[in-house]
Amino acid sequence: MVLQQVRIGFALTGSHCTMATVFKQIHLLISSGAEVVPVVSPSVKNDNTRFGEARKVIEKLQKLTGKEPICSIVGAEPVGPKKLFELLIIAPCTGNTLAKLANGITDTPVLMAAKAHLRNQRPVLLAIATNDGLGINAKNIGVLLATRHIYLVPFGQDDPLEKPNSLVANMDLILPAAVEALQGRQIQPLLLGYVQD
Numbered sequence: 380m381v382l383q384q385v386r387i388g389f390a391l392t393g394s395h396c397t398m399a400t401v402f403k404q405i406h407l408l409i410s411s412g413a414e415v416v417p418v419v420s421p422s423v424k425n426d427n428t429r430f431g432e433a434r435k436v437i438e439k440l441q442k443l444t445g446k447e448p449i450c451s452i453v454g455a456e457p458v459g460p461k462k463l464f465e466l467l468i469i470a471p472c473t474g475n476t477l478a479k480l481a482n483g484i485t486d487t488p489v490l491m492a493a494k495a496h497l498r499n500q501r502p503v504l505l506a507i508a509t510n511d512g513l514g515i516n517a518k519n520i521g522v523l524l525a526t527r528h529i530y531l532v533p534f535g536q537d538d539p540l541e542k543p544n545s546l547v548a549n550m551d552l553i554l555p556a557a558v559e560a561l562q563g564r565q566i567q568p569l570l571l572g573y574v575q576d
Contacts, residue, residue: 380412381558387413388464388496390489393422394471394508395430397550401470404553405443411554417448418492424450455488459495466561467496467503470553474509474516481519497528502560506532506553512546530560535571
């Protein structure tokens with residue numbers, strides 16, 4: 380198996396519309412031999428949306444991974460000192476989370492996990508999902524692209540006519556991007572062309 384005995388932190392933030400796709404990727408990582416430990420933002424833990432109830436999302440995560448999700452800053456702090464993960468994946472990574480990460484803000488369990496993990500110079504893989512990736516958050520994506528140990532899942536515009544600033548990673552590329560990030564490489568190509576359904 381490709382990721383046999385690799386311990387991965389998988390952090391989810393509040394792009395609720397992408398959750399179903401992300402859960403498939405968690406299953407794929409586990410099927411590839413990885414041990415996956417979930418980390419969730421307050422939005423994922425607490426917000427009921429038209430895409431599902433928060434309680435059910437947490438229950439599904441726990442059932443899928445066999446692990447209690449890390450839901451607090453205090454719970455995420457040991458990620459660094461204990462070197463809990465070989466790789467941390469943030470998927471979906473909202474514009475809010477990527478902006479805070481780019482600017483050194485640590486006010487959620489996901490951001491604490493990222494900060495703690497990066498202190499060990501280990502890879503963080505971002506799968507962005509943001510409505511302002513080509514707007515105000517473009518500068519933050521640029522900062523993160525130039526930051527050591529941070530890698531991105533290939534992304535592109537998901538709806539250039541109705542949401543011209545929106546960028547979303549191709550979540551189906553999380554596994555190959557993870558394999559590359561573990562080798563210290565950015566998967567290529569990074570920018571994806573728009574494909575209309």
